[in-house]
Amino acid sequence: MRHEDDVPTGSVGSQYDTTAWLQRAAVGKQILVWKLFREALTFESWRLVDSEPERQLDGCRVLASMWTSEGESGDVERLMQVQIDECPSWRGALSELAGFLSECQAASLPEAATRGVEIGDVAYTGVSDVFDTVFAARANVALEVRSVGRDTVSVEDPARRLDGLFTERPRPTEHPVNPTIRSFEVDKPVISRGERVALHVRASDPLERPLWYQFFTNLGEFFIEDDRPGFLSNLPGTAEIQVFARNENGLVAQSSLEVRVE
Amino acid sequence: MGVSIDAIKFNHDPNSATNDALNIRKSKSAFVKVPEWEKGKCTKHDDSRAAYAIKETAGKTLTIQARFSGGPAGGEVDIRAVDSSQSYPGKPGCVGAVLSIIAKIIQAVFGNALGEVKERKVKFDAKGDSGFVSFELVKVSLSKTPVGIRYTEWTWQWREGKGAPWIDIETTRHKIYVVLEVPKAPWVQQPYNAANDQLPWTDVMDYSCVWAIGAKDRDFAAAKITECVNVLGPARIRYDTSVGATNYARSGSFRCTRFLERLDGKFGLGEKVNCTDCATITSTFSNVLGCDLWQSRMGANFALNEIIAIGFAAWKVPFFGSFSYHEVAWEGACGRTDDLYDACLKVDGGLDPWNAPHPSALLPVNTPFGTCGGKLDYVDRLTTKAGCLVCNPTPMTRQRRPVE
Numbered sequence: 252m253r254h255e256d257d258v259p260t261g262s263v264g265s266q267y268d269t270t271a272w273l274q275r276a277a278v279g280k281q282i283l284v285w286k287l288f289r290e291a292l293t294f295e296s297w298r299l300v301d302s303e304p305e306r307q308l309d310g311c312r313v314l315a316s317m318w319t320s321e322g323e324s325g326d327v328e329r330l331m332q333v334q335i336d337e338c339p340s341w342r343g344a345l346s347e348l349a350g351f352l353s354e355c356q357a358a359s360l361p362e363a364a365t366r367g368v369e370i371g372d373v374a375y376t377g378v379s380d381v382f383d384t385v386f387a388a389r390a391n392v393a394l395e396v397r398s399v400g401r402d403t404v405s406v407e408d409p410a411r412r413l414d415g416l417f418t419e420r421p422r423p424t425e426h427p428v429n430p431t432i433r434s435f436e437v438d439k440p441v442i443s444r445g446e447r448v449a450l451h452v453r454a455s456d457p458l459e460r461p462l463w464y465q466f467f468t469n470l471g472e473f474f475i476e477d478d479r480p481g482f483l484s485n486l487p488g489t490a491e492i493q494v495f496a497r498n499e500n501g502l503v504a505q506s507s508l509e510v511r512v513e
Numbered sequence: 514m515g516v517s518i519d520a521i522k523f524n525h526d527p528n529s530a531t532n533d534a535l536n537i538r539k540s541k542s543a544f545v546k547v548p549e550w551e552k553g554k555c556t557k558h559d560d561s562r563a564a565y566a567i568k569e570t571a572g573k574t575l576t577i578q579a580r581f582s583g584g585p586a587g588g589e590v591d592i593r594a595v596d597s598s599q600s601y602p603g604k605p606g607c608v609g610a611v612l613s614i615i616a617k618i619i620q621a622v623f624g625n626a627l628g629e630v631k632e633r634k635v636k637f638d639a640k641g642d643s644g645f646v647s648f649e650l651v652k653v654s655l656s657k658t659p660v661g662i663r664y665t666e667w668t669w670q671w672r673e674g675k676g677a678p679w680i681d682i683e684t685t686r687h688k689i690y691v692v693l694e695v696p697k698a699p700w701v702q703q704p705y706n707a708a709n710d711q712l713p714w715t716d717v718m719d720y721s722c723v724w725a726i727g728a729k730d731r732d733f734a735a736a737k738i739t740e741c742v743n744v745l746g747p748a749r750i751r752y753d754t755s756v757g758a759t760n761y762a763r764s765g766s767f768r769c770t771r772f773l774e775r776l777d778g779k780f781g782l783g784e785k786v787n788c789t790d791c792a793t794i795t796s797t798f799s800n801v802l803g804c805d806l807w808q809s810r811m812g813a814n815f816a817l818n819e820i821i822a823i824g825f826a827a828w829k830v831p832f833f834g835s836f837s838y839h840e841v842a843w844e845g846a847c848g849r850t851d852d853l854y855d856a857c858l859k860v861d862g863g864l865d866p867w868n869a870p871h872p873s874a875l876l877p878v879n880t881p882f883g884t885c886g887g888k889l890d891y892v893d894r895l896t897t898k899a900g901c902l903v904c905n906p907t908p909m910t911r912q913r914r915p916v917e
Contacts (some may be wrong), residue, residue: 266814266837300780308764315778330783332760350764354755356787356839357832358814376833377755384756397781399760477654 263352266359272345272373272388279372280341282390283466283473284417285480286315286338290499291416291463293389294409296320296491299332299433311336311393318409319400330400330411336393339475341372347393348373351386363387368407370414379403420467421495424503430456430496435490435506437482442512444487450480454496454504465495471512484512490504515583516590516671518535518682522578522645524565527705531573534563536705536792539718541917542677542772544707546759548580548645550685557686558664562715564690565627565655566803568788575650579669579683584637591674594630594667596652597684605817614794615782621907622726626663626691655691660802663689663797664718690718694729694803696894711915716773721798728802735799735806735842736878742795742856743876746824749775752857753785754822754831760785762793762808762914769797769803769916784824787838791823791857795913796842799854800913804856809847811882811892812838816900818866821859821874828861828871835900840910847908849882853891858868860894867897882906 272361294297297318301445306313325499338344347424352360352375363374363385370395378448380404383398396411434456441449443489453461464480471484484490493507523534523548530536538544539562550561565575584590603613606708631649638644669682676808695702696713705712724741728734746752751758760782761768768782772794775781786794789808816835819828845851855877860866862875866889873895885891885901896904 255521262813263835295848317782319780329781330780332783332832353837354759354763354787354789356836357755358835358837359833360756381755384758386756397758399785399787401784402782403755467656476713 257370261349261353263349263406266407266458267349267352267375269345269349272348276341276345276372279344279388279390279420280301280470280472281331281470281482282393282418283464284337284390285464285466285475286461287312287314287335287392287463289316290461291497292316292333292335294318294412297357297409299508300330308476309338309343309347311338311343317496320404324431325469328400329402329403329404330397330398331406332395332397332399333409333413334395340343341388341391341472344388344391344393345373348388351393351395360386363492368410370410371393372403382407387414389414390474392417418463420493421465421501421503422496422497424483424502428457428463429472429502430454430504432496432504432506434495435494435508437508437510438477440508440510442483442510444485445483446474447474447481447483448510450478450492450494452480452494452496452506460498460500462498463496465497467493482510484510514616516581516592516680517552517583517707518669518685519552519582520580520645521561522548523553523687524549525578525645525647526903530566530569530702532576533758534569534694535695537562537564537715537718538707538710538712539713540773540869541710543781544714544750545617549576550687552683555685557659558688559617559684560862561687562686562690564713564718566692566695567655567658568694570814571656572799575627575653575655576647578645578647580629580639580645580899581635584641584643586639588643589634590671591632592669592671592682593632593679594636594648594685596625596629596666598625598664598666603917606873611810619855622661623664625665625689626658627665627687628654629687630667630669636676643821657885658691660693660722660725660734661691662722663691690715692718692722692802693728693785695736696803697800699797699913699915700801700893702765703801710917714769714916717769717798717801720776721801721823724798725802730769731799731802731804732852732879734802735795738799738802738804739842739854739856739878740793740876742791742798743823743859749784750786751824752822752831753787754825757787757832758785758787760789761790765914766917767793767914785850786823786857788855788857789857792840792842794873795854796913797916799842804846806842807847807913808840810838810840810907811904812907813903813906814898818861818897819869820873820895823857828869838907839895839904843911847911848906849884851887852879852881854878855891859917860891862894864889866894878903
């Protein structure tokens with residue numbers, strides 16, 4: 252019988268300690284990434300060569316891109332594949348991570364932390380001497396960064412950069428063309444434990460550039476339902492919820508609200 | 514009066530592949546429009562593509578349709594097309610003899626298999642337009658032709674009536690793909706419309722028909738495809754020795770367009786592949802020729818003998834000694850007695866596959882999965898003796914990933 256706290260991990264449940272994944276998501280469940288777009292991603296010394304059209308998979312928005320960089324030898328192919336699955340919840344991200352792992356022939360992969368790379372709520376890497384692969388779940392995002400070119404290169408820095416993008420609270424900016432959060436509201440300011448409540452954020456960019464959002468809370472967790480962010484908590488207390496609206500140029504607007512959980 | 518040929522239809526009946534060409538497209542994004550040949554638009558062979566299935570057309574009369582203009586208003590003329598590729602003029606002496614032999618070899622391998630267009634009377638309306646007229650093909654050699662790409666050059670001719678001299682109209686050029694049977698899933702023939710991107714792609718046939726050139730049956734064709742996929746390593750693809758992750762065949766579909774990019778020397782999705790990729794490539798590229806292979810798994814978490822992974826030359830046991838699963842191109846019910854094709858790795862083909870040295874590397878083609886300790890079938894060669902006990906076919910996983 253499936254427990255409500257289980258994450259559907261399919262065939263990898265026998266290969267990995269997926270029960271432990273639930274505890275490790277304590278940080279990530281209090282973060283939500285919403286409406287991320289490819290243009291928000293940049294990696295030092297890597298150049299975008301291809302960006303695939305966004306698609307839906309298992310309820311997640313999939314952003315896939317290919318990057319290249321010039322190696323010392325110049326003509327040897329260096330390629331990095333980046334896939335980001337923005338899922339409706341942190342559980343969905345763990346499920347996507349299980350999906351990544353289930354498509355690997357390696358019977359069991361080492362955790363990234365065993366190679367000294369602390370990223371993600373849960374993260375695995377390959378057995379290569381070079382840190383050439385990472386599969387991770389952080390908040391509601393499952394990510395995969397792989398070196399797929401002839402020249403096997405480390406993807407540690409880009410993976411850290413991605414993880415930081417999701418977990419670090421950006422500093423709000425002031426600029427003539429800064430995004431603006433016009434309103435940030437919750438359906439009910441006081442909710443019961445376990446009650447799901449929708450969050451409403453209205454933001455705009457003066458140049459009509461797309462915006463993506465990060466939500467942070469000190470209590471409870473986030474989810475996306477009906478293409479809208481939501482919040483719930485199984486513990487009582489006051490949740491301080493912050494939202495950051497970010498455009499492709501890194502300009503940031505911020506707002507916050509409180510939800511009391513009884 | 515100057516009779517002109519305006520268009521030719523090879524696939525004039527999309528509901529049948531017995532008397533005409535298959536329903537095809539060029540790629541995911543490009544449809545092959547009918548008529549396949551149009552005056553002013555088609556000058557090279559590549560501009561006019563059609564595909565025929567040997568099995569379905571055997572013993573049948575092939576027909577095409579063509580449209581003409583500039584004919585006698587309300588009148589009729591005789592029209593035919595002769596095979597202009599056979600007209601090698603020849604030269605005297607030894608050089609001429611050698612060139613003649615070369616020409617015959619080229620003709621035998623790449624030459625016209627559609628024969629000629631049988632003469633018939635064509636009526637024209639008051640504007641001198643014939644509309645599309647059906648022609649029978651004669652001297653067709655498809656039934657004797659193995660898998661390949663054939664180049665047809667027809668010189669169209671007309672005359673006013675019996676006894677009058679034939680007058681050349683134009684020479685048309687066509688690229689003809691010859692496959693064993695109507696392509697099997699994931700490739701489909703219906704519905705036939707530009708939106709159906711699972712119609713067989715000629716961009717795939719461009720590889721499959723060359724890789725399996727000369728094949729006259731499905732097993733041989735699949736074996737040749739498997740060999741050619743395997744030797745794509747290391748130039749184009751290599752096994753992902755770090756995690757063994759699926760790259761081109763993820764999430765239920767085959768990123769065939771990206772794989773074709775890789776074959777063409779572009780980035781595609783990179784060089785890394787695993788068994789799922791190889792099984793999907795092998796079966797998809799075989800099935801476009803009429804083979805009938807699945808992508809199916811065996812599992813789970815079984816210990817391996819030393820293998821040579823695609824793109825590598827050394828015997829090694831990958832990862833920590835075992836596969837969580839393995840996937841191959843597989844026939845029939847994908848069970849122990851069904852033959853499989855594995856482009857992803859070579860096993861020891863000798864009498865003791867469990868221990869080094871490994872005297873002979875064997876690419877598994879058209880071989881049954883087998884049973885442990887049996888006739889040294891595939892599973893014995895792939896797995897350790899302990900691993901063999903937990904390595905079983907999982908036919909419920911069999912699938913044919915759609916192409917995208």
